[in-house]
Amino acid sequence: MLESIISNYNYWVFIILLVVGLYSMMTKNNLMKKLIGMNIFQWAIILFFISVGAKRGATVPVIAGAHGHDTHTLVARAAEYVNPLPHALMLTAIVVGIATTGIALALLVAIYKRYNTIEEDEVIEALKK
Amino acid sequence: MIREQEDIIIQTVCRIFIPFMQVYSLYVLAHGHGSPGGGFQGGCIFAASFVLMSIIYDLNEVKRRFAERFSVFLASLGVFIFAGMGWLCLFLGGNFLDYGVLSTILPVDPVMARYYGIAAIETGVQITVMAIMVSIFLNLLTGGLHEKDVEQAYVRVNNQ
Amino acid sequence: MIAEQFPILIVVTPLTFAFLVNIAGLWNRRLCFPLALIALSACLFFAVGILDAVITQGTPIHYYLGGWKPPWGIAYFIDHLSAYMAIIVAAVALLVAIYSKRSIEREIHEHKIPQLYTLFLLNVTGLLGITVTGDLFNLYVLLEVASFSAYALIAIGEEGALIASFRYVVMGTIGACLYLLGVGIVYSMTGSLNMVDVSGILPHLYHSKTIALAFTFFLIGIAIKMALYPLHAWLPDAYTRAPSAISALMAPTMTKVGCYVLIRIMFFVFEPRFSIEYIPVTAILGWMAVIALIVGSIYAIAQDDLKRMLAYSTVAQIGYIVLGIALANKTGLIGSLLHILAEAFTKGCLFLVAGAIMYKLGMRTIGGFKNLFWKMPFTMIAFVIAALSMIGIPPTCGFFSKLYLLLGAVEDKAWIFVAALLISVVLNIVYFFNVIRRAFFEPSASADARDGGVRKGIAIEEAPLSMLIPIWVMAIGIVLLGIFSGKIITTVLQYAVPIGL
Numbered sequence: 001m002l003e004s005i006i007s008n009y010n011y012w013v014f015i016i017l018l019v020v021g022l023y024s025m026m027t028k029n030n031l032m033k034k035l036i037g038m039n040i041f042q043w044a045i046i047l048f049f050i051s052v053g054a055k056r057g058a059t060v061p062v063i064a065g066a067h068g069h070d071t072h073t074l075v076a077r078a079a080e081y082v083n084p085l086p087h088a089l090m091l092t093a094i095v096v097g098i099a100t101t102g103i104a105l106a107l108l109v110a111i112y113k114r115y116n117t118i119e120e121d122e123v124i125e126a127l128k129k
Numbered sequence: 130m131i132r133e134q135e136d137i138i139i140q141t142v143c144r145i146f147i148p149f150m151q152v153y154s155l156y157v158l159a160h161g162h163g164s165p166g167g168g169f170q171g172g173c174i175f176a177a178s179f180v181l182m183s184i185i186y187d188l189n190e191v192k193r194r195f196a197e198r199f200s201v202f203l204a205s206l207g208v209f210i211f212a213g214m215g216w217l218c219l220f221l222g223g224n225f226l227d228y229g230v231l232s233t234i235l236p237v238d239p240v241m242a243r244y245y246g247i248a249a250i251e252t253g254v255q256i257t258v259m260a261i262m263v264s265i266f267l268n269l270l271t272g273g274l275h276e277k278d279v280e281q282a283y284v285r286v287n288n289q
Numbered sequence: 290m291i292a293e294q295f296p297i298l299i300v301v302t303p304l305t306f307a308f309l310v311n312i313a314g315l316w317n318r319r320l321c322f323p324l325a326l327i328a329l330s331a332c333l334f335f336a337v338g339i340l341d342a343v344i345t346q347g348t349p350i351h352y353y354l355g356g357w358k359p360p361w362g363i364a365y366f367i368d369h370l371s372a373y374m375a376i377i378v379a380a381v382a383l384l385v386a387i388y389s390k391r392s393i394e395r396e397i398h399e400h401k402i403p404q405l406y407t408l409f410l411l412n413v414t415g416l417l418g419i420t421v422t423g424d425l426f427n428l429y430v431l432l433e434v435a436s437f438s439a440y441a442l443i444a445i446g447e448e449g450a451l452i453a454s455f456r457y458v459v460m461g462t463i464g465a466c467l468y469l470l471g472v473g474i475v476y477s478m479t480g481s482l483n484m485v486d487v488s489g490i491l492p493h494l495y496h497s498k499t500i501a502l503a504f505t506f507f508l509i510g511i512a513i514k515m516a517l518y519p520l521h522a523w524l525p526d527a528y529t530r531a532p533s534a535i536s537a538l539m540a541p542t543m544t545k546v547g548c549y550v551l552i553r554i555m556f557f558v559f560e561p562r563f564s565i566e567y568i569p570v571t572a573i574l575g576w577m578a579v580i581a582l583i584v585g586s587i588y589a590i591a592q593d594d595l596k597r598m599l600a601y602s603t604v605a606q607i608g609y610i611v612l613g614i615a616l617a618n619k620t621g622l623i624g625s626l627l628h629i630l631a632e633a634f635t636k637g638c639l640f641l642v643a644g645a646i647m648y649k650l651g652m653r654t655i656g657g658f659k660n661l662f663w664k665m666p667f668t669m670i671a672f673v674i675a676a677l678s679m680i681g682i683p684p685t686c687g688f689f690s691k692l693y694l695l696l697g698a699v700e701d702k703a704w705i706f707v708a709a710l711l712i713s714v715v716l717n718i719v720y721f722f723n724v725i726r727r728a729f730f731e732p733s734a735s736a737d738a739r740d741g742g743v744r745k746g747i748a749i750e751e752a753p754l755s756m757l758i759p760i761w762v763m764a765i766g767i768v769l770l771g772i773f774s775g776k777i778i779t780t781v782l783q784y785a786v787p788i789g790l
Binding site: 036060062090094095102105109113 | 163164167169265266271272273
Binding site for chain 3: 003022025031035038041042045049052067071085089092093096100103104107108110111114116118120123129
């Protein structure tokens with residue numbers, strides 16, 4: 001039991017972060033805290049992806065000692081390299097996360113300017129009038 | 130944060146620091162194929178230099194350098210560089226973003242032509258990311274009054 | 290351009306034109322609308338070209354970005370289903386763009402018009418990209434492109450639009466992140482992101498719990514994006530508060546493209562037998578669809594605001610489409626796909642009519658629709674045609690789609706589904722006839738009765754021509770699509786249904 005927790009600790013961290021983010025999005029009243037919960041949720045998923053792509057004792061996927069124009073004559077030993085694809089995918093996911101945060105923050109600033117509060121129940125009260 | 134810092138030490142340090150940040154961002158862009166880096170990371174560092182400038186110096190100064198029309202223009206320019214490379218490869222006969230066909234107009238073999246193609250699109254990505262990050266920051270800071278004078282933002286902050 | 294480049298041109302053209310519109314808006318604000326029209330007409334031309342190529346060729350089209358073959362590169366994969374969806378999205382986008390000129394001028398401050406057309410074109414880019422792509426992660430990126438422009442477009446609307454858009458941001462991001470999680474798990478188990486590749490590797494892994502977990506994440510993520518009950522909570526507020534032209538763009542397309550993604554994941558990436566034998570997903574989806582049908586219609590009856598009623602009606606129609614998917618036999622799926630087409634044109638027409646009423650009267654409450662037929666006859670006749678299609682009366686295309694859904698349910702001997710379909714048809718009649726009664730048959734007030742009951746005093750104040758033409762093109766399209774629905778089925782839909790059902 002303890003061994004399964006320690007050997008899969010990256011999955012446990014990811015799940016705890018995911019649930020913390022989801023809880024914050026569902027129960028908190030302040031819109032800024034919902035936004036931070038959404039951010040934690042997204043970063044937990046990015047962490048999961050990257051932890052899946054890690055490899056013990058592997059190096060950067062660059063052919064060592066090669067410069068210039070005759071690199072394609074050298075042999076690439078693929079088993080020693082970290083898989084670069086999850087990192088490239090997660091870079092895209094980080095950009096998507098930043099864009100989402102930017103949009104949500106701009107909406108928060110506009111909501112504050114309009115209703116003078118960012119508590120969700122007060123905004124809904126103001127809307128009903 | 131909007132007012133100018135009067136402390137001479139902070140101003141001097143940042144005045145030396147900001148150009149180094151910008152040169153470092155170009156280094157990160159150029160070495161993206163071998164070490165961690167690339168277009169997006171370089172763009173973020175470049176934008177961070179503008180954020181530092183707006184924290185330390187007067188906000189109106191940064192808004193003069195980065196008016197909204199300018200950042201919209203830069204963002205679109207970056208996208209046009211990226212999409213333009215793709216359209217260029219289409220016109221030269223290959224598939225979209227097939228940089229190998231660039232070897233017909235550049236004096237290199239197809240493998241190196243792919244290398245140069247990727248460098249070009251990363252530059253486009255850097256320009257767009259930098260413009261958008263600074264634009265997001267300035268819009269959030271001034272509450273949407275990017276074009277107008279920042280005095281109105283002063284008034285709101287002081288009245289609360 | 291050569292015809293084999295159409296798959297990428299249909300995505301890149303609105304993207305490039307979006308930023309051209311942005312720069313042109315800096316210079317002269319009047320240039321934005323013609324540029325947007327040029328881009329969307331080009332998209333419709335490319336979509337027709339793609340459908341033509343797929344029908345004549347018979348086999349799906351593969352297009353490799355950058356010249357790299359899968360699994361190293363991103364591949365675009367277009368079969369009959371993709372081409373069908375691409376034409377629907379392109380046609381609806383073009384008609385709404387023609388409509389949007391006068392409607393946007395009335396509702397939105399003129400400084401924001403260039404940005405609005407930029408976001409419009411980016412939304413169309415994302416939706417068209419989702420329909421043509423064949424790569425799982427590329428689908429996530431384009432889904433987020435479409436969603437971001439939707440969040441921003443909705444926030445430009447009226448009074449409660451900001452909080453509605455914020456709610457949509459939070460819920461939409463959860464959905465997209467769950468989809469990304471599913472993609473991550475599938476990638477870590479199979480090592481490939483290409484849809485065709487993964488569908489070849491997955492059958493060996495169907496017994497593992499990890500793949501079942503990935504399938505669950507896919508399903509819930511797409512259900513949030515698609516507004517399947519009970520994950521529909523963002524939809525009524527968002528579609529009510531958005532500007533009229535934007536609701537008309539998004540209601541026919543965004544949720545239907547979500548249904549298309551569900552069909553792709555359930556029947557192409559995972560084989561149909563996975564959804565039936567290993568996890569009883571079809572049973573669960575069937576029950577949720579039945580609840581969506583009935584509850585959506587009941588909510589719609591209770592509304593006083595026309596656009597809110599139509600938004601809840603959209604929730605009910607998603608129930609129809611998911612019911613067809615859950616039946617998982619050929620007739621049901623053909624009914625579901627035909628219902629996507631019918632629903633796109635019908636809902637588009639209805640939201641455009643709601644926008645025209647808003648343009649002329651300045652309000653949308655159904656209680657105030659007295660004598661509307663005499664003021665705006667052409668608009669209300671188009672409303673009646675669209676309402677008939679929604680209820681399911683021949684020869685409109687709504688009748689044929691519901692007929693196929695009924696036949697599919699009868700074939701499966703699922704009598705509860707048949708009963709739910711018939712009950713929801715009755716509920717649809719209730720809320721549409723409410724509007725029609727107010728507009729056409731409201732008894733005249735005492736002032737009119739003193740004139741002897743003759744409605745002389747009411748002049749015709751129709752909506753402007755650039756708004757009437759798209760409404761009528763959609764209304765005529767509803768009737769024509771119904772008459773030619775047999776031909777549509779034999780040429781396109783028969784091959785769009787996946788093998789193995």
